[in-house]
Amino acid sequence: MDIKDIIKPENLVYKRTPLLTSNTLSYCPGCGHGTTHRVIMEVIEEMGIQADTIGIAPVGCSVLAYDFMDIDMVQAAHGRAPAVATGIKRTWPEKFVFSYQGDGDLAAIGTSETIHCCNRGESIVIIFINNGIYGMTGGQMAPTTLVGMKSSTSPYGRDVAFMGNPLKITELVAQLPGTCFVTRQAVHTPAAVRKTKKAVRMAFENQKANKGLSFIEVVSNCNSGWKMTPVAANKWMEENMFPFYPLGDMKVDGRIVSKELLSLAGVKTE
Amino acid sequence: MAKMKGAIVVDMERCKGCELCVGSCPTDVIRMAGEVNGKGYHFAYMEYPDNCTGCTNCAVVCPDGVITVYRVKED
Numbered sequence: 001m002d003i004k005d006i007i008k009p010e011n012l013v014y015k016r017t018p019l020l021t022s023n024t025l026s027y028c029p030g031c032g033h034g035t036t037h038r039v040i041m042e043v044i045e046e047m048g049i050q051a052d053t054i055g056i057a058p059v060g061c062s063v064l065a066y067d068f069m070d071i072d073m074v075q076a077a078h079g080r081a082p083a084v085a086t087g088i089k090r091t092w093p094e095k096f097v098f099s100y101q102g103d104g105d106l107a108a109i110g111t112s113e114t115i116h117c118c119n120r121g122e123s124i125v126i127i128f129i130n131n132g133i134y135g136m137t138g139g140q141m142a143p144t145t146l147v148g149m150k151s152s153t154s155p156y157g158r159d160v161a162f163m164g165n166p167l168k169i170t171e172l173v174a175q176l177p178g179t180c181f182v183t184r185q186a187v188h189t190p191a192a193v194r195k196t197k198k199a200v201r202m203a204f205e206n207q208k209a210n211k212g213l214s215f216i217e218v219v220s221n222c223n224s225g226w227k228m229t230p231v232a233a234n235k236w237m238e239e240n241m242f243p244f245y246p247l248g249d250m251k252v253d254g255r256i257v258s259k260e261l262l263s264l265a266g267v268k269t270e
Numbered sequence: 271m272a273k274m275k276g277a278i279v280v281d282m283e284r285c286k287g288c289e290l291c292v293g294s295c296p297t298d299v300i301r302m303a304g305e306v307n308g309k310g311y312h313f314a315y316m317e318y319p320d321n322c323t324g325c326t327n328c329a330v331v332c333p334d335g336v337i338t339v340y341r342v343k344e345d
Binding site for chain 2: 001003005006007008011012013014015016017020024025027028029030031032033034035038187188189190193194229230231234
């Protein structure tokens with residue numbers, strides 16, 4: 001069969017969602033931001049809530065998210081996206097509200113907003129992109145930088161005695177009573193992208209049912225900041241990021257399911 | 271058994287040449303072109319179009335969403 005016979009509108013199985021604008025994404029080649037943007041927009045398209053969704057863009061690489069997502073968006077001050085999202089959701093409870101934040105935004109300057117928003121249990125979705133580095137400003141060390149990981153401000157690797165421990169903020173918010181659904185996903189392989197999409201769908205469904213806050217961490221690469229090719233960065237992420245940031249659901253429907261967290265709380269799982 | 275035949279269309283000007291699609295293809299169809307696009311990136315294209323099954327893996331993993339996938343059932 002000739003390719004021309006296959007490429008016909010009736011045979012179409014996958015195309016870029018129209019909820020992403022025609023602007024070219026400003027991200028580096030291979031960056032997980034683009035994939036995550038697309039996954040969120042696909043879920044919003046499938047649920048048919050384009051006109052009822054308000055997104056909050058952070059400060060960081062994804063500061064221009066409002067240029068790429070064809071929905072209503074607000075750009076918040078650094079780290080304050082959950083606070084802005086709270087305000088919008090409380091004034092307009094019937095709208096779908098989500099914040100999209102990086103690790104420098106959510107886990108550093110915005111830690112307080114994040115924790116209090118999760119503890120209050122606002123009915124919003126928080127999407128958290130964790131690449132262990134401040135990508136936009138040139139690869140400085142972030143709270144999520146791994147022990148021994150090199151960055152432009154820790155050129156010999158992160159030293160715990162001097163720089164402190166990396167922060168697992170997702171495990172932290174999973175223990176707060178306000179959160180309903182907490183999970184950690186990735187977007188480096190087709191299977192991982194499909195799982196992330198399911199998680200995003202579940203988060204928006206939770207918001208529809210007013211169940212509480214859904215928190216999705218997406219472990220992503222930063223190939224420019226890590227100074228690797230996209231393929232090598234994804235491999236490095238699998239080998240180094242995933243052992244410290246294990247993928248999977250931590251809390252589903254307000255019940256902790258992560259074995260690590262249950263053992264911390266003294267609950268026997270085996 | 272009916273065989274699936276697929277084809278992809280890559281938006282050459284938007285492709286940033288990250289090569290994630292190359293590794294995600296289960297039938298090893300995609301390669302990077304020798305020439306470059308307007309931005310200077312080597313873009314993806316179908317080197318072995320006969321092997322494509324239209325599984326959409328490449329399109330799902332593409333960070334810039336430049337891949338469109340078509341599929342037909344071949345008797």
